[in-house]
Amino acid sequence: MLDKFREAKQLEIDSLRKDFMEGRVPAAYQGERPSFVEAIRAKGPGAVIAEFKPASPSKGILRENLNPLDYADMYADNGAAAISVLTEHKYFKGTPDFLFMMNQPGIPLLRKDFIFDPLQVAMTASSPASAVLLIARMCDNATHLSQLIEIARMPGLAPVVEIFDQADLDMAREAGADIIQVNNRNLDTLEISLDQARNFIAQKREDELWICASGISERKQVTEMAQLGYDAVLIGTCLMETDDPAAKLAELTGAK
Structure with a gap:
């Protein structure tokens, strides 16, 4: 599955390389970049990272005619510690523009893509x-992942390293990761457990921040993950599919 995502990003990377060779290097954002780690710590353990994604590879379009600005306000008002923003276009119908559209409430944004x-x-x-997702197994080795982590940290981005198995965790630690996101999806079967x-x-080590991703849809699951030691849970699909995402998020965060 990750191979098709890698293939989908190649045109974007080719364009970025062309711009770089021609001297067009994107300047670092000069506005406020709220701390992702501090926001999670403030509401954790069990802080909720609410995700915005119009579609998914397994389910197709999740909801039609979504307004990212409305979701940003709604998530901020109902207890989200941070917002995960899907920016991949082909399979998730996202765009990097969402990051600019959803920063108004002032809570940290995690860019979720295949980077x-x-x-x-x-x-x-x-x-x-404020943060960027790096999937360990999309990197060639720990040196490759370490390079991405260090580049992210220089302008103040928090590198969130996603793992699916023990080899991924070993690579993440060798690369110097201190924010680990455990994905509960089996990439071969797409089943979630x-x-x-x-x-x-x-x-989990004392100096690490851990996030549980995929398969969380009920308050009791959030509570269980918090009790186990997860600093945060990332919740997407159930928020995108429900008719009342504000009420659902308030239930998940315990805000109401």
């Missing part, structure tokens, strides 16, 4: 994002 080239990180730094999160949390 494996340094220029993609530089482009992220030119936006109001919270047992993935339950099993991995035993390896």
Whole structure:
């Protein structure tokens, strides 16, 4: 699955490289970039990162005619610690423009995309994002991942490294990651099991921030992950599919 995502990003990377060779390097964002880690710590354990994604590869279009600005306000008003913003276009119908459209409430934005080239990180730094998702297994090795982590940290982006198995976690740590996102989806079968999160949390270290992603749709699951030691949970699909995302998020965060 990740191979098709890598292929989908190649045109974007080729364009970024052409711009770079011609001297068009995106300048770092000069506005406020609120701390992703501090926002999670303030509402954790079990802080909710609410995700905005118009579509998904497994379910297609999740909702039609979405207004990113409305969702940003709604998420901020109902207890979200941060917002995960899908910027991949082909499979998720996202765009990097969402990062500029959704920063008004002032809570941290996590850019979620398939990022494996340094220029993609530089482009992220030119936006109001506070964090960037790096999927460990999309990198060639720990050195490659470490390079992306260091480039992200220079302008103040928090690098969130996503893992699916033990080899991913080992690579993340070798690369110097300190924010680990455990994805509960099996990439081969696309099945989701919270047992993935339950099993991995035993390896959490004191100086690390851990996020549980995929499969959370009920308050009791948020509470369980918090009790296990997850600093945050990332919730997307159930918020995008419900008719009342504000009420659903308030339920998940315990805001109401």
